[in-house]
Ligand code: ADP
C-alpha cells in the first residue's frame with residue numbers, strides 16, 4: 001500500500017501538515033483555558049473581555065483547520081483508493097484464462113467493492129487519523145512537561161498500561177476482519193448466483209426456497225459482522241477504561257498539587273485538558289493500529305490481485321500464420337481427479353484449410369479448441385504453430401491470430417454497434433461488410449433503433465440467434481487469420497446459418513475450424529478434413545464420406 005501513498009506524496013504531505021496544524025491549534029485550547037480561568041480568579045474585567053475576543057477567533061480558526069484537515073484526508077483516500085481499485089481490476093484482467101477461472105468472479109467483485117470499503121474504513125482512515133493523533137499526543141507531551149513534570153510521568157505510566165492490551169489482542173482482530181471479508185465475498189457470490197438464476201427461480205416456483213437460502217446467508221453475514229464489531233468494541237472499551245482511569249488519577253493528583261500550592265487553578269484546568277490530549281490520542285492510536293493491522297489479510301489479497309498485472313513492453317508485430325498448426329500426441333485432463341481425458345490427439349491444421357470437428361456432447365470438442373487457443377496449457381505432447389511451440393507464443397499474439405466464437409455469447413451493456421465494434425472505430429465499409437457476412441444486416445430493420453439499439457443486460461433484449469450473429473460480426477470485423485466456430489451458429493435459422501458457413505468455406509485465405517452438430521452433407525462435404533471425436537479420442541478422420549461411414553459403423557449420433 002505504501003506505493004500508493006508515495007505516488008500521491010504531495011497531497012499526503014499536505015494532509016500530514018494539516019494534521020500537525022490542527023493538532024497544535026487543538027493543544028492551544030489548554031493555554032486559552034488557563035488564561036481565562038486565571039483572569040477570572042483575578043477578577044480582571046478588561047482582560048476578560050479581551051479573552052472573549054481571543055476565544056471567538058480561536059474557534060473560527062480551529063473550525064477552518066478541522067475542515068481543511070478532513071478535506072485533505074478524504075482527498076488522499078480518494079486518490080489512493082481510486083488507483084488501488086484500478087490496479088486490482090487491471091491485475092484481474094491480466095490473469096490467464098486458467099487463473100481467472102480458478103476464483104469465482106464474485107470474489108473479484110467483492111475485492112473492488114467490499115474489500116476496498118473495508119480498507120477505507122479500517123486502514124487508510126485510521127492510518128491518516130493516527131498520524132494526526134501522534135501530533136496531538138506529542139504537542140500535549142511538550143505542553144505537559146512545561147506545566148508539571150510529576151503529572152507527566154504519572155500519565156506516561158497509565159499510557160504504558162493502556163498500550164499493553166491492544167498489542168495482545170491484534171491477532172484476534174485480524175482473524176475477525178479476515179472472516180468478515182470472506183463472508184462478504186461468499187455473500188456477494190451467492191447473491192450474484194441467485195440474481196442470475198432469476199429465470200429458473202421464477203419459472204420453477206422456487207421463490208420460497210431461495211428466500212430461505214438467502215435468509216441463512218444473510219443471517220450468517222450479519223452474525224460474522226457482529227462478531228467482528230464486538231471484538232473491536234471490546235478493544236475500544238478497554239482503551240476507554242484506561243483513558244478514563246488516567247484522567248481521574250490526574251484530577252486527584254492535580255487537586256493535591258493545588259492544595260499544596262504547587263500549581264494554580266488555571267494550570268490544573270490546563271493540565272486536565274492536556275491530559276485528555278495526551279491519553280485519548282494514545283488509546284485512539286492503539287485502536288487505529290489494531291484496525292490497520294487487522295486489514296493485513298485483505299491488503300495481501302488485493303496486492304496479489306493488483307500484482308498480477310505485468311507491463312508488456314514487447315512490441316507486437318502481427319504474427320503471420322504461414323504454414324500449419326500441429327498437435328502431436330497431445331493429452332490433457334481437467335484438474336487432479338481427471339474425470340475427462342483427451343488422449344493422444346494428432347492432427348494438422350493447414351493455412352487456409354477448412355476443418356470440422358464432430359462428436360457427441362461431452363466428447364471433448366470444446367476442450368480440444370481450448371488447447372489450440374491456449375485457454376488450457378497443462379497438456380502433454382506438442383502443439384506447434386508454424387513450428388513454434390504454442391507455449392512460446394504469448395497470449396496477446398495468440399488472441400490476435402485466432403478468433404473463437406462460442407455457442408453462448410456474452411454481450412456488454414450497450415448498443416448492437418458497441419458489441420460488434422467492441423468500442424473501437426472502424427470504417428463504415430468494413431463495418432457494413434461484417435454486418436452482411438454475419439447476417440446481422442438481415443435483422444437490423446426489425447430493431448427499434450437499428451444498429452444503435454440497446455441490447456440490455458447480456459443481450460437479454462435479443463434472441464439467441466441475433467446474439468450469435470452479433471458475435472460473428474465481431475469476429476469478422478477483426479479479420480483474424482484463424483476462425484474457430486464452436487457451435488457458433490446453433491441458434492441461427494438453418495438458411496442464414498447455411499449462408500454464413502458457406503461463405504466462410506469459400507474464403508480461401510481463412511483457416512476455419514468448425515465444431516458442429518448440424519450434419520449437413522452439403523456443407524460438411526466442402527470441408528478438407530473432418531475429425532470425429534469420441535470420449536476424448538479421435539476415432540475417425542478424413543473426408544465427409546469416410547467419417548460418415550465410420551460413424552454409421554460405430555453407431556454414433558451427435
Ligand atoms: P464438448 O464440447 O464435446 O461437448 P467439452 O470439451 O466441453 O465437450 O467437455 C468434455 C468433458 O470435459 C466433459 O465431460 C466436461 O464435463 C469436462 N469439462 C469441460 N470443461 C471442464 C472444466 N473447466 N473443468 C472440468 N471438467 C470440464
Ligand code: MG
Pocket residue numbers: 365366367486
Ligand atoms: Mg462444446
